[in-house]
Amino acid sequence: MRRASLLAAAVLAAGSVAAAPAPAPAACAKPVYLTFDTGHMGVADLIAQVLDRQHVHATFFLANEPARGGGSSLDDHWAAWWRARAAEGHAFGSHTYDHVYWQGDAGADTFRFKPQFGAAAGKRETWNIDRYCAELDQSADRFRAMTGQAMLPLFRAPGGKTSPALLRAVEQRCGYRHVGWADAGFLGDELPSDRYPNATLLQRALRNIKAGDILMAHLGIWSRRDPWAPAVLEPLIAGLKQKGFCFATLAEHPAYRDWLASHPRR
Template identity: 65%
Template sequence: MRSRRVASAWLLVAAGAASGAVWAQGCAKPVYLTFDTGHMGVAPLVAEVLKRQDVRATFFAAAERTQTDGDSLDNHWAPWWKARAAEGHEFASHTYDHAYWRGDVKGVEPRFRIRPTAGAFAGREFTWDAAQYCANIAKSSERLQLITGKKPLPLFRAPGGKTSPRLLAAAKGCGYEHVAWAPAGFLGDELPSEKFSNELLLAQALDKIRPGDILLAHLGIWSRKDPWAPADLEPLIVGLKAKGYCFETLRQHPAYRGWIAAHS
């Protein structure tokens, strides 16, 4: 069964490559492919697929633990990020320490309970004020700019998508607009493969994604036994192209174009 699925997927890939010029002519049905960092184990494969399919994505980066015994923004991965910049991809912050919002703290001034899952203080809970949270967003953006030579977008994605109105207002006040994802755009690579097979996730995505959706995947998930990207990323891209979809970065997204222009 698996061999038949793989063969069918690559028939779609070949068809997409043969008609690749069509997708460059316009973007009447855009979707916005985004990646958050992770253990980076599939990062080389993701880069190969995006280049082969001539797709530009937006990457949200945190300094997360990697399979190379470092973090996803360290010097080992700097050439990878720089190559993506040269290819025209966009970057934004995922907070430097992959810092989860856990709740607001009552008071006049905005303060938040935050638990980093990366860095020296991973797993501990802290109370941060707006300036501290903003600094953690900015640290990722600054690191990305240093290693790529390209200024990231003035956007961020909170880990897990966990936010509050107060947190979003604080981030906006220091120049960062939050980006979530569409319900159908959650591609499922964080889900257990024992319950959500790659075949099922691909079928759901191709059936439910609609024009304008922001799609979310990761550059490696520690907990998933059967990685999503090697099986589904290219068939998803080719399948969406076959349905008339095209891919843009968040720089082109109508909800963020004005913000980016005003804050870049």
């Protein structure tokens, strides 16, 4: 009887040990934040495959840009692609709907812009801040319609072109905070491939990127003859991992965490 009691106690103890939760992994000391702006979408599937294979979450900034093969990056053809990325746990922000470039300040809460696409493509227009808020919200509304999820209250101005007055007005009136990128985080997929071949861009990034950097690339650039992705993307991710870096979305970035906690998703 005593032997049976001891055996039962041993079994219970073993079960207790098995049921104990595993210790949480240590936080990565060298995070980097991989971001993608929309583009012609010709390499979008390849990028998604690399991110999945490498178990990396990124942040995407959405604009409605012409897509290779016809249509545009936020049309119904691409809705399933965005829905899949949302389900995978990536993060998303606005890149303006018509890829609208800031051109200058024009007075109190009024600015000059030049849409690259859409009905006003190529025209220089003067908008008040409410009009620009609507432009940011249009991408957020389209994302919600495609995925059923909400964007982070973050945006990236096309080309990174802004002014202090625009950023202040967008935060106060539109409820978005701007996201740029680190100097070393400019991954170079916009540069001409004859002068900046993929091998050079990879070596430069691996040499210069440091902890905390925001990295920026696109889902396809029309002007680059030798596509940057996925040729550079996967060896870049693997190389940074070998150097002790980890990847996180901007939802975890210390410069944006407090903002995100106090401002509603879009």
